[in-house]
Amino acid sequence: MSEEKSERHVLAVLVDNEAGVLARVVGLFSGRGYNIESLTVAEVDHAEHTSRITVATSGTPMVIAQIKAQLERLVPVHKVVDLTVQAPSVEREMALVKVAGTGEKRVEALRLSDAFRARVIDTTHTSFIFEVTGTPEKIDAFVGLMRGLGLVDVTRTGVVSIARGPEAM
Amino acid sequence: MAAREMTGAEIVVKALIDQGVEVIFGYPGGAVLPIYDALFKQNDIEHILVRHEQGAVHAAEGYARSTGKPGVVLVTSGPGATNAVTGLTDALMDSIPLVCLTGQVATHLIGTDAFQECDTVGITRPCTKHNWLVNSADELARVMHESFHVATHGRPGPVVIDIPKNVQFQTAEYRTPAQVSHKTYRPQVKGDMSAINRAVDLIAAAKKPVFYTGGGVINSGPMASQLLRQFVKLTGYPITSTLMGLGAYPAADPQWLGMLGMHGTYEANNAMHDSDLIICVGARFDDRVTGRLDAFAPHSKKIHIDIDASSINKNVHVDVPIIGDCAHVLEDMIRVWKSKVSQPDKSALSTWWKQIETWRGRKSLAYVKSDTSIKPQYAVERLYELTKDRKTFITTEVGQHQMWAAQHYHFEEPNRWMTSGGLGTMGYGLPAAIGTQVAHRDALVIDIAGEASILMNMQEMSTAVQFMLPVKIFILNNEYMGMVRQWQELLHGGRYSHSYSEALPDFVKLAEAYGGHGIRATHPDELDAKIMEMIETPGPVIFDCVVEKMENCFPMIPSGAAHNEMILGDDPEGATVTEAGKMLV
Ligand SMILES: Cc1ncc(C[n+]2csc(CCOP(=O)(O)OP(=O)(O)O)c2C)c(N)n1
Ligand SMILES: [Mg+2]
Numbered sequence: 001m002s003e004e005k006s007e008r009h010v011l012a013v014l015v016d017n018e019a020g021v022l023a024r025v026v027g028l029f030s031g032r033g034y035n036i037e038s039l040t041v042a043e044v045d046h047a048e049h050t051s052r053i054t055v056a057t058s059g060t061p062m063v064i065a066q067i068k069a070q071l072e073r074l075v076p077v078h079k080v081v082d083l084t085v086q087a088p089s090v091e092r093e094m095a096l097v098k099v100a101g102t103g104e105k106r107v108e109a110l111r112l113s114d115a116f117r118a119r120v121i122d123t124t125h126t127s128f129i130f131e132v133t134g135t136p137e138k139i140d141a142f143v144g145l146m147r148g149l150g151l152v153d154v155t156r157t158g159v160v161s162i163a164r165g166p167e168a169m
Numbered sequence: 170m171a172a173r174e175m176t177g178a179e180i181v182v183k184a185l186i187d188q189g190v191e192v193i194f195g196y197p198g199g200a201v202l203p204i205y206d207a208l209f210k211q212n213d214i215e216h217i218l219v220r221h222e223q224g225a226v227h228a229a230e231g232y233a234r235s236t237g238k239p240g241v242v243l244v245t246s247g248p249g250a251t252n253a254v255t256g257l258t259d260a261l262m263d264s265i266p267l268v269c270l271t272g273q274v275a276t277h278l279i280g281t282d283a284f285q286e287c288d289t290v291g292i293t294r295p296c297t298k299h300n301w302l303v304n305s306a307d308e309l310a311r312v313m314h315e316s317f318h319v320a321t322h323g324r325p326g327p328v329v330i331d332i333p334k335n336v337q338f339q340t341a342e343y344r345t346p347a348q349v350s351h352k353t354y355r356p357q358v359k360g361d362m363s364a365i366n367r368a369v370d371l372i373a374a375a376k377k378p379v380f381y382t383g384g385g386v387i388n389s390g391p392m393a394s395q396l397l398r399q400f401v402k403l404t405g406y407p408i409t410s411t412l413m414g415l416g417a418y419p420a421a422d423p424q425w426l427g428m429l430g431m432h433g434t435y436e437a438n439n440a441m442h443d444s445d446l447i448i449c450v451g452a453r454f455d456d457r458v459t460g461r462l463d464a465f466a467p468h469s470k471k472i473h474i475d476i477d478a479s480s481i482n483k484n485v486h487v488d489v490p491i492i493g494d495c496a497h498v499l500e501d502m503i504r505v506w507k508s509k510v511s512q513p514d515k516s517a518l519s520t521w522w523k524q525i526e527t528w529r530g531r532k533s534l535a536y537v538k539s540d541t542s543i544k545p546q547y548a549v550e551r552l553y554e555l556t557k558d559r560k561t562f563i564t565t566e567v568g569q570h571q572m573w574a575a576q577h578y579h580f581e582e583p584n585r586w587m588t589s590g591g592l593g594t595m596g597y598g599l600p601a602a603i604g605t606q607v608a609h610r611d612a613l614v615i616d617i618a619g620e621a622s623i624l625m626n627m628q629e630m631s632t633a634v635q636f637m638l639p640v641k642i643f644i645l646n647n648e649y650m651g652m653v654r655q656w657q658e659l660l661h662g663g664r665y666s667h668s669y670s671e672a673l674p675d676f677v678k679l680a681e682a683y684g685g686h687g688i689r690a691t692h693p694d695e696l697d698a699k700i701m702e703m704i705e706t707p708g709p710v711i712f713d714c715v716v717e718k719m720e721n722c723f724p725m726i727p728s729g730a731a732h733n734e735m736i737l738g739d740d741p742e743g744a745t746v747t748e749a750g751k752m753l754v
Binding site for chain 1: 294295302324352479486
């Protein structure tokens with residue numbers, strides 16, 4: 001059992017948007033020793049007061065099944081979908097990346113940002129802020145490249161994910 | 170016509186009445202005074218004033234477990250709420266339905282470190298099934314009714330409603346239970362029929378089957394116990410149960426193997442280990458039951474009926490999971506069994522029973538009798554013999570005495586046995602007995618206690634006296650935290666670090682000080698007469714049963730060992746504790 005390999009899964013969790021619901025989800029992960037690689041949450045239906053939480057986690061298949069069952073057990077949770085299993089799905093993350101510098105490095109940063117389809121959303125004579133969207137791997141790669149070119153600050157949203165095709169969650 | 174506006178406090182009381190609540194266990198304080206005022210003005214609900222909020226929660230647990238109805242608790246903010254935390258955790262672990270109302274400082278003071286403010290919903294989030302902070306009286310009726318729904322549906326559990334003091338004074342419209350339904354919480358009670366079909370086929374084909382049942386059968390209600398009995402009889406298969414499930418199947422029946430697990434019988438544990446099919450009904454493969462996981466029932470297929478999907482495949486992989494309520498699933502199973510005209514494999518079954526009889530012949534609960542000192546097992550045996558023909562309820566504290574009670578007191582009915590299984594809370598037994606007695610005024614309610622545990626909630630004796638609740642506290646007094654001492658003997662070279670109580674109170678005088686009756690027995694010859702005296706005393710009794718100090722509780726599966734590696738009482742060298750086992754609790 002414990003020899004089984006750890007896998008990364010992205011779960012979509014539809015919850016009532018009520019006080020404390022995020023604390024319940026996060027508390028469940030910390031209390032039971034599960035991993036959180038990334039977590040995003042926002043209201044998705046104002047009239048219905050529902051929020052969608054996207055959690056990227058990792059564990060053996062047995063642990064992943066436990067996480068799903070434990071989440072489903074929370075009273076304000078409507079639905080849990082394992083997007084990694086119920087694939088195909090698409091995953092996106094956004095990052096804001098601040099790079100400071102002048103001369104060659106500044107030009108190179110701008111050139112690379114173009115290759116990554118990053119947008120410049122703020123600029124001074126000595127800095128840029130790029131907005132970049134993509135899979136977590138793409139953002140890792142972009143941030144990695146900027147490191148040598150004067151990276152000073154980065155903030156990431158965490159992944160959001162949605163199943164392909166016409167069906168709802 | 171608009172409904173009459175009520176204050177928040179009145180809404181609370183009205184909702185309790187409409188939910189059919191007859192009694193609540195509580196302790197007042199500043200943040201719940203309006204609710205206490207509303208209670209003062211009515212006669213439908215009885216309030217039992219405890220002496221410590223932990224006692225209120227355990228009392229509500231005893232009430233719930235012995236009636237099948239939710240227990241209700243009312244405590245104040247801050248220390249009132251934090252004192253309730255152990256009881257809530259206990260109820261969560263043992264799936265006991267409770268509604269706990271806590272007072273809170275006024276909404277505009279929340280977050281200011283006001284007097285007796287604490288983050289009650291934060292503190293109780295991990296130890297409740299769900300909790301609510303009520304921000305306005307408009308929400309109160311809905312939350313009250315929803316809370317009963319959540320506590321009692323699906324896998325039962327404790328819920329907390331935190332009610333700020335200003336909300337108790339605000340006015341709002343009341344809504345009846347019929348006007349409120351929970352938006353989303355609808356646990357599945359019917360099992361999947363294809364899984365039930367597969368299970369029945371496996372059950373019919375098994376050669377070495379065993380039923381492994383648990384507290385879920387009791388929680389499901391008396392019907393589940395009836396159906397369990399019916400199905401076990403139909404199959405002729407052996408049955409064992411966890412500590413929490415005792416009484417669901419009658420102990421007097423020949424198919425009953427006794428309790429399984431760490432202090433279970435030789436026949437129950439060996440039957441589990443050698444089985445080719447385990448039919449788990451409302452139990453959760455807990456570590457006290459499975460022993461070393463990789464050696465647990467290695468050759469068996471497993472069917473698991475549980476209302477909580479998260480219990481499935483948590484510790485042990487099962488072949489046929491069935492999510493649903495025990496009673497519903499058992500009913501369907503019996504129907505399918507009959508419609509398929511299923512027949513157990515007679516010859517395999519008779520071989521299996523022969524094997525079980527040889528294990529039974531080992532008489533694993535036997536102990537060395539004494540003419541001079543009272544053996545704790547003997548005390549429980551005599552207590553059983555002298556009380557079994559009455560309507561008797563047994564609660565326990567935690568320790569050796571608890572295990573001896575489970576082994577030597579035999580239960581024929583569900584809801585007669587109240588013990589702290591999952592959390593193992595010393596101090597549970599007396600308040601639980603009080604709650605049980607409140608629900609069954611004419612019954613004989615006995616807390617089988619240890620002298621260390623009883624001191625943890627001894628103050629509740631005062632509650633028993635005030636409300637004329639004639640609970641009997643039967644202390645197996647070995648002067649040691651016996652279970653701790655036993656582990657120190659087995660695991661730590663007999664170094665009895667802080668497990669001896671140097672200065673115990675005189676329990677007879679203590680009983681008298683509380684206004685109860687005290688009895689002491691020190692010799693086996695006087696035991697029966699003194700037990701009779703206890704039974705015949707109309708009020709609360711503390712019985713100081715002075716027992717053999719160094720007795721150990723056997724059989725025992727040491728931590729980290731397998732079911733077939735038990736230590737038996739007459740062969741204490743039979744198994745040893747591994748280094749890995751020492752790491753476990
Ligand atoms: C609140 C709490 N604290 C500590 C423990 C650990 N513990 C388990 S059994 C035990 C000793 C109980 O002694 P006693 O009540 O005299 O029972 P005995 O084992 O002697 O029958 C202790 C300290 C516990 N279960 N609960
Ligand atoms: Mg003791």
